[in-house]
Amino acid sequence: MIRIGHYLNQFFAGVGGEEHANHPPEVRPGPLGPGRALQGLLKGEGGVASTLLCGDNFFHEHAEAAQGAVRAWLRESRLDLVLAGPAFAAGRYGAACAEVCRLAEETGVPAVTGLHPENPGLLIYKRAYVVPTGNSAAGMAPALASMLALGRRRVGGTPPGPAEVEGYLPRGIRRPGLREGTGADRAAAMLVAKLKGERFQTEIPVESYDAVPPAPPVAAMSRARLGVVTTGGVVPKGNPDHIRRCSETRWQRYSLAGLDALSPEAFECVHGGFFNLPACANPNLVLPLDILRTLEREGAFATLLDSYCATCGNDQRLADCKRNGAEIARWLREQQANAALLVAT
């Protein structure tokens, strides 16, 4: 009988939304929320013995306490398998799920999670066994089924084969094996396909998150023109360009001319990935214009650019992030910015 431990955030555990993201770790017996669907898939082979729930903000802001709680749960629950999430595209939740998987594997308990292929949580623990999911909880049922299927393989039965065969996300592990044909033949075939515009499969994937060589430091800050960029979704009140709370593809520029601070009457925060009421009440908490103006007057730098660049980073596709970044950089260059601040949430 498989004893499964299920990790959930505050939302899927039924505690509440973003306003409960600081909920401390809590263990409850049996399945909760989507764990019940998981239980239904198990058909007598075992059950969800225990659920650990934790607020998404708590997990990261009190990392030691959260990790301690996970370890205690693993020790006391005698689990055969840990399933975390699925978290879909949720970044903090995904990062927490990846960390839970890492801690489970450390104690010898196999773990599986479900994440959208661009979930930044994948950066936390690259060896995690992750089934790819869509970006919304509409895909909960197939995600749970895939997670359970992979989990079963890891607990007993035939061990999982390569990622590209089994369908889980690549873990960055290469094992020796034999391919059909010589390397020269395979490389030539790949080149021909590429030239024809046909699909081809690289044998060595390059990681999507690029390392960027650091720009040299600002030589004379007091003479510097400073640009401000935010992915925190701070926009003029009324959101005139309808920046999306989630899955935004573009970015906008908004004027800071004549403003000494961002007022809640003139600006708001439309980011849908965190509890944004504090940011709406005081947008300077995300875009620190009040302090920047003070420092500008004091000569800490020469001048703030007339406009700031804004987007909502919540579930923004990597391809869009890269393009937006390139366009923003081009604009900063045109404005002769010497440096930039990027406030991320």
Added chain:
Amino acid sequence: MGIPVTVISALPPLAMQAGANRVVQGVKIEHVCGDPSLSAAADRALRRRLVERALQALQVAVDGPTLF
């Protein structure tokens, strides 16, 4: 020649894993650059320290992702 950027983030490990070279730890996800539970003056002082650290980071040469 690139433009130096300091990222202020509540989750520096993610920012650094994603390739940000100059990173400053923000306060919390909901209020990266301050703390609304403090008095207005204390909140501004906190915000000022954070922004000053970010400006300082812009003036330091780094080899790769660095937390300031």
